[in-house]
Amino acid sequence: MSARRLRRRIVSGTMTALVAVLSFVAVLALVLILGYLVAKGASSLDWSFFVRNPVPAGQSGGGVANAIVGTVIIVGLAALIGLPIGIGTGLYLAEYGSGRLGWTVRFVADVLNGTPSIVVGIFAWTWLVKPMGHFSALAGSVALAVLMVPMIARTTEEMVRLVPHSLREAALALGYPRWRTSLRVVARTALAGILTGCLVGVARIAGETAPLLFTALGNLNFSTSILQPMQTLSLQIFTYGTGPFDEWHRLAWAAALVLMGLVLVLALAARWALRSRYGAAR
Amino acid sequence: MTTLPMERAAAPEPRWQVLRGANVGDRLYRGALTVLALTLPLLLVALVSELAINAWPAIRRFGLPFVWTSVWDPVAGVFGAAPMIFGTIASSFLALLLAVPLALGVAIYLSEFAPKWLRQPVSFLVELLAAIPSVVYGLWGIFVLIPFLRTYVVPPLRATLGWTPFLSGVFYGNSLLAGGVILAIMIVPYIAAVSREVLLAVPVSQREAALGMGATRWEAVWTAVVPYGQAGLMGAVILGLGRALGETMAVTMLIGNRHDIGLSVLQPAYTMAAAIANEFSEATTNLYLSALFEVGLILFVITVAVNALARLMIWRVARGTAVGSRAL
Numbered sequence: 001m002s003a004r005r006l007r008r009r010i011v012s013g014t015m016t017a018l019v020a021v022l023s024f025v026a027v028l029a030l031v032l033i034l035g036y037l038v039a040k041g042a043s044s045l046d047w048s049f050f051v052r053n054p055v056p057a058g059q060s061g062g063g064v065a066n067a068i069v070g071t072v073i074i075v076g077l078a079a080l081i082g083l084p085i086g087i088g089t090g091l092y093l094a095e096y097g098s099g100r101l102g103w104t105v106r107f108v109a110d111v112l113n114g115t116p117s118i119v120v121g122i123f124a125w126t127w128l129v130k131p132m133g134h135f136s137a138l139a140g141s142v143a144l145a146v147l148m149v150p151m152i153a154r155t156t157e158e159m160v161r162l163v164p165h166s167l168r169e170a171a172l173a174l175g176y177p178r179w180r181t182s183l184r185v186v187a188r189t190a191l192a193g194i195l196t197g198c199l200v201g202v203a204r205i206a207g208e209t210a211p212l213l214f215t216a217l218g219n220l221n222f223s224t225s226i227l228q229p230m231q232t233l234s235l236q237i238f239t240y241g242t243g244p245f246d247e248w249h250r251l252a253w254a255a256a257l258v259l260m261g262l263v264l265v266l267a268l269a270a271r272w273a274l275r276s277r278y279g280a281a282r
Numbered sequence: 283m284t285t286l287p288m289e290r291a292a293a294p295e296p297r298w299q300v301l302r303g304a305n306v307g308d309r310l311y312r313g314a315l316t317v318l319a320l321t322l323p324l325l326l327v328a329l330v331s332e333l334a335i336n337a338w339p340a341i342r343r344f345g346l347p348f349v350w351t352s353v354w355d356p357v358a359g360v361f362g363a364a365p366m367i368f369g370t371i372a373s374s375f376l377a378l379l380l381a382v383p384l385a386l387g388v389a390i391y392l393s394e395f396a397p398k399w400l401r402q403p404v405s406f407l408v409e410l411l412a413a414i415p416s417v418v419y420g421l422w423g424i425f426v427l428i429p430f431l432r433t434y435v436v437p438p439l440r441a442t443l444g445w446t447p448f449l450s451g452v453f454y455g456n457s458l459l460a461g462g463v464i465l466a467i468m469i470v471p472y473i474a475a476v477s478r479e480v481l482l483a484v485p486v487s488q489r490e491a492a493l494g495m496g497a498t499r500w501e502a503v504w505t506a507v508v509p510y511g512q513a514g515l516m517g518a519v520i521l522g523l524g525r526a527l528g529e530t531m532a533v534t535m536l537i538g539n540r541h542d543i544g545l546s547v548l549q550p551a552y553t554m555a556a557a558i559a560n561e562f563s564e565a566t567t568n569l570y571l572s573a574l575f576e577v578g579l580i581l582f583v584i585t586v587a588v589n590a591l592a593r594l595m596i597w598r599v600a601r602g603t604a605v606g607s608r609a610l
Contacts, residue, residue: 011500011501016500018387019391022383022384025384026385026408026471026474027404027408029411030408032426037418037422040425085318088315088318088319089321091315092318095312096315101316105320108322110589110593111590112326114525115585116585118558118578119581120329121558122578126332179305179308207416208415208416210555234415237420238417238531241417241420241424249425259415263414264413267413
């Protein structure tokens with residue numbers, strides 16, 4: 001074997017090893033982050049953490065019940081607003097999206113997908129907080145819904161397009177009108193995929209903080225009124241994590257663990273929903 | 283999985299669209315979907331106009347110099363966004379510097395070298411990084427990354443490169459470096475996922491031809507596969523840049539939030555998104571608020587331009603796929 005050939009083989013082997021190591025480093029980053037969350041947060045997860053509200057600064061104990069309930073309400077409301085619009089837009093793009101409007105909507109969805117969430121936050125502020133005169137959970141939900149719609153629309157479109165044309169043709173040949181074909185046959189076939197997109201979208205917005213800073217604002221007390229400021233886990237982590245007290249830091253880690261768990265469950269559920277349907281294709 | 287969408291995009295107009303009946307249900311259905319689909323364009327118009335209208339007082343007052351003035355004095359009512367624009371760009375480029383080699387390495391490994399059973403799990407784990415909320419990155423950054431940088435990274439960096447202007451001054455923790463590193467970790471999954479799809483879209487014949495000519499496996503990847511996907515890979519990197527520019531919470535928690543322009547990565551800096559996050563709710567005067575809206579408008583315009591560029595480049599390689607929007 002010539003020296004030149006040997007050198008080339010060494011380079012090839014080295015670079016192969018290098019990219020493998022880089023992949024390992026990326027996975028290591030994930031392990032380190034999740035590991036620290038569990039190590040620093042798990043010990044604080046007791047009954048009172050889930051059922052009690054925050055206590056005044058400086059005192060120890062207390063929980064984040066208000067933030068957990070707030071997260072569920074704000075994210076749930078955002079899903080209620082965002083999912084129908086997103087799925088409808090996705091269906092439009094898949095069914096009628098070949099024209100100029102389709103092109104425009106697709107382009108706008110991609111633009112909005114890349115828009116910084118903080119910008120969406122100040123947009124929601126001008127629309128809801130400013131006219132109402134005070135911060136509200138509703139404004140937060142609207143901001144999150146705006147972030148959600150383009151994501152849902154694009155994944156729905158993609159999933160609906162995966163449905164074979166033969167299915168539509170069969171339904172139409174049997175005399176089904178197009179709208180029933182679209183809803184009862186096509187959308188139904190793509191249901192698992194659409195559901196996956198929805199779960200991914202909800203998972204993505206559940207951890208958002210920036211658009212909530214001046215919409216939902218945060219609230220030290222327990223509140224279920226969507227017209228009042230409301231606490232979420234993400235806002236709580238921000239306040240407690242950047243605050244000066246050790247007790248706050250402890251609660252921030254625990255809240256981060258809970259939030260991460262919530263997001264992970266949604267992400268894994270999305271993956272599972274997809275696998276059960278397109279397991280072979282993907 | 284990537285060849286599928288391409289075939290779809292190439293398929294001719296479905297024949298059944300010819301069957302455009304006059305059925306009332308059909309028309310209602312199409313009308314309802316159209317109304318829903320119109321929401322997005324209307325939202326974008328509303329968003330841009332709200333930003334512009336609210337930013338108008340500041341635009342009229344400070345004009346173009348707003349972009350290169352570095353005074354930010356709410357009391358005197360003088361505003362210039364130069365430090366934030368600088369900090370946004372500096373932290374994003376620092377992030378790219380660290381993230382691009384890492385992410386490309388991951389993408390190349392997963393598309394070319396990894397054993398089959400390892401590909402799905404590893405790409406899933408890397409993409410999980412994108413699922414971690416920004417605020418959790420921030421928390422981790424404050425309590426894990428900054429102490430790590432202080433103990434293990436900054437001293438050796440100083441010892442070797444301490445004479446450069448990039449490493450001058452005292453390191454307190456919150457700094458351009460901390461912000462850049464956390465951003466790098468956050469954008470790796472995006473760049474890696476899109477790059478991987480781009481590499482997978484490169485025809486097998488490219489690899490076979492190179493290998494057939496006697497290239498080693500790495501040479502085949504580096505001389506035949508990567509150049510073929512070059513535009514798409516650039517697109518992936520620019521998409522990552524777009525993410526980094528607009529990232530808010532983690533950066534706000536780590537970058538130090540100081541209105542300063544300095545070359546040293548060890549010093550605190552500021553970004554546009556962080557300024558809005560920190561100061562928006564305490565902006566007491568209308569002019570102050572308007573200046574923050576103008577910052578938001580600039581940030582929006584920059585990210586839109588960067589994202590549009592990225593998508594154009596990705597489309598050139600993997601036409602019609604919604605790559606990136608699915609990355610999780």
